[in-house]
Amino acid sequence: MNHLPTSPTSPARRSLLAGSASALAAAGLAGLHQGALAQAQAQAQAPAAAAAPVAKPLPGYAGWKKADALIVHSSTTIETRRGAFGTSVITPSDQLYVRNNLPTPPESIVADRDAWQLQVEGVRQPRSLSLRELKSLGLETVAMVLQCSGNGRAFFPSKPSGTAWTVGAAGCVIWSGVPVREVVKALGGVSDGGLYMTGTGGEVLPAGLDPKSVIVERSVPLSAMEDALLAWEMNGEPIPLAHGGPLRLIVPGYTGVNNIKYIKQLAFTPRESEAHIMSHGYRISPPGSKGDPSQPSVQEMSVKSWINSPLPEDGGQAAGLVQIHGVAFGGMDAVKGVEVSTDGGKSWQAARLVGPDLGKYAWRQFVLQARLPKGTHVLASRATDARGRVQPETRGENQSGYNNTSWADHAVTVTVA
C-alpha cells in the first residue's frame, strides 16, 4: 500500500498567534499582581522573538524562557502555546507554563540552594533540615503532568474570573528529589493524629495583610505522601526559581497549586490548613456561589486529552494524509487508550499510543493517521484511564472554571484546502 501523497503540499508553516487577552489575577490578589507586573515589566529581559511577535514581554524571573512558545497573560501567568507542545512527552523547561499565586521570591534564594531550610513538623522528631541534608536521605525520580487547576478555563462560556487558560497551563515534567516517606522515616514517623500533609510556601508575604489571607499553604490527604517528593531537580536541572526552586513539594496526580513552591515547612496535621487558599480557594463551587470549606477541594486530576496537531493556527492543511496527534493523561491512573474523531464526536477511531511510557502520572502521546478530504473537520480526542473511566463530553460547571476535562471543549476545527 502506498501512503504517499501524490500532489506537492503547500508550505503552510506554523504561525504562532499572539497572546489572547489576559485575565489578571484571582479575586483578592489582583492588586498584588498588578504591582508585580509593573515591577517585572521594568526588569523584563525577554529576548526578541524571531518567529512571532509577543503580546507581553516575559518577566525577569522567566526571561530565559522561549518567548515564541508562550502566551504571557501577566507577570505571574504564562501559558504554553498549543502549537508549541510538538510531539513532546516531556515539556522542555523553557516552554513550561508558569502560574504563581504570589510575587516570585528574589533570585537570592537559589544562590546557595543547599542552604535552603525545610522545617518538618508533625513527626516524632520535628526539626529543620537543609537541602544538603535532604539530598543524603534518598533519591527518586518521577515524571508527572503538572497542570494548573484552572487549565481549560477559557472554554467555560461563563467566563470565570482568573487566567483564561486554554490547554497550555500544563506540561509533563520529570522531577528528582527525596521521597517524603524517606524523610518521615528518618524523623521517626508521622505523629499520632496526622491525617493531612500540609506544605507551606516560602514566598515573601506582602506587609499589611493577614498572612492567612494570602499565604500559599495547602493540605492533601496523608495517602498522597506515598508518591510525593521533595524535589530539587526538574528535567535534569536544578529547579528554576520560576518553578519553585530550590525545593518544591511534588504531589503526583494533584493539580499544580498542591505542589508547593519554595517549600519552607512540611507538616503532618490533624486538620486541613486554615489558610484562605485552602479553605475558600480552589473549591468546586456551584455557579454563582463563593468557595467555602464544605465544597470539594481541587486536588486529584482526572482523565483528559487534547490534540496538538493539526491546529487551525497552522494555516491551510493540504488534503490527504495527516498525523493527528496530542497528549492524554489519567491524573491518578495511567491512560489505557485514546480515541480520535474527525467528525466532531459522531464517530471515533482508536488512536495509537506512541513514545515512551513514563509511568502512570505522566502523559502519553497519541497519534491517528487519517486521510482528510477538502472541507472543514472538527477533530476531537477522548481518553480512557486504566480503570475504564472515559473523558466526558461536557465540562463540570463550577464558579471558578476548574477541572475542565470536556472533550467537546478541547476539540479543534481545521480547514483543509
Next chain:
Amino acid sequence: MNHLPTSPTSPARRSLLAGSASALAAAGLAGLHQGALAQAQAQAQAPAAAAAPVAKPLPGYAGWKKADALIVHSSTTIETRRGAFGTSVITPSDQLYVRNNLPTPPESIVADRDAWQLQVEGVRQPRSLSLRELKSLGLETVAMVLQCSGNGRAFFPSKPSGTAWTVGAAGCVIWSGVPVREVVKALGGVSDGGLYMTGTGGEVLPAGLDPKSVIVERSVPLSAMEDALLAWEMNGEPIPLAHGGPLRLIVPGYTGVNNIKYIKQLAFTPRESEAHIMSHGYRISPPGSKGDPSQPSVQEMSVKSWINSPLPEDGGQAAGLVQIHGVAFGGMDAVKGVEVSTDGGKSWQAARLVGPDLGKYAWRQFVLQARLPKGTHVLASRATDARGRVQPETRGENQSGYNNTSWADHAVTVTVA
C-alpha cells in the same frame, strides 16, 4: 531506623572545573576545524557564565547552550560536564554535547524546515520528499542514548588523537519523526539487493577536496532500519541546527556518527559507502595501525555506566550518608542491573534503578545509598544488560580510542572529610 546525619554538613557546592585541554580534529580535517574555530570564535555570543569561568566561548551555532554545563573543546566539539548530568534521565538540549565532523551548515537551512528535501534511493519508487511530506507518513518517538564513538577516549593511556572526551560526549534524548520503514513502505519497499541503509549528510563540502574524503556518509546494516527514524524533533522541539536539524537519521543503539545530521539522502545499497569516514574512519584498528575496511566498524554500542555524583570536583564530602548515582545503558539492549563499589571494585553492591524506564535504547538512572566514613574512596559502577553481558573492567585497546566501556576507567576517587 534513623538515617539522618546528626552533624551539620558543610556547604560544599559544586564548582565546575574549567575545560580540559582540547584535542582538535581527527586526522585530515585539522585544517578545516582550525578555520571553523576562528570563524566561530569571531561570531561567538556565549553568555557570561555566572557560576564558573569557561575556557572557550561557545560557537555561534551553539550559543544558546548553557556554557557552565559544558566543556568547549573546539568549535565543533562540546562536552557535557560530568557534574552537570544531575539525576537526569533526559539530557536537556542546552546541555547536550556537540560533535560535528564538518563545519556546521548555515542557519538558513532551518529557516524553512518543511521545505528540506530528502532523496530516497534504493527503493522501488525512488524520489525526493519534502520534510512536510515526511510528516504526513507517520509519527514515532524514541528515547535513546546518543553517544560519540570516542566518548571515554581521555581515559586511554595511549592518548589517541581526537577529542579527549571523558563521559560527557553522551546524552539521553527523545527523538520524534517518521519510522524509516514507513517511508520505505510508501515508496514500494527496498529494491532487491539492498543490504545497507546509507545516510548522507547535507553539510556544505569544502572546495578543493575530494568529496569522498570528507563527506559524512555512513552505512548501517539493513536490520537497523526496523527502529530507525527520520527525526525532526528532539526533546519536544524542532531539532536545533547544532544537533542536525531540520532532519536527522536516528539509528537507536548506534554511536553518534551513524545518526546522520542534515540528512539529504537515504539510500538502500548493496555495499557500504566508499566515503573515507566509512571505509577508513571509525574502525577498531589495532594500536599503531591505521583504519581500513577489513576492521570492525564502530556501530552498535555496548553496556556501560558511570557515576555522576559524588565527584571529586564537588569538593569535600562530609562523612555519612550519600546517594551515589549515575546512568547506565545497554546500547542495543535494556539494562538489567547496576552494581556499585565503594572500594575500587573489590566488592560490589546492587544499586537501585530509579525513575522512568524510557525503553531499551535509553539510559537508566541508578542510585546506591551508602555511608561513607572519613577517608578516600574509589567509587565505581558496573552495569549488566538484559542478555547478561557485564560491563568489563578494562577498555578494548584500539588506535583511535573508541568504545571505552571500562568500569575501572570510569571510576572516581572522592575524599571524605
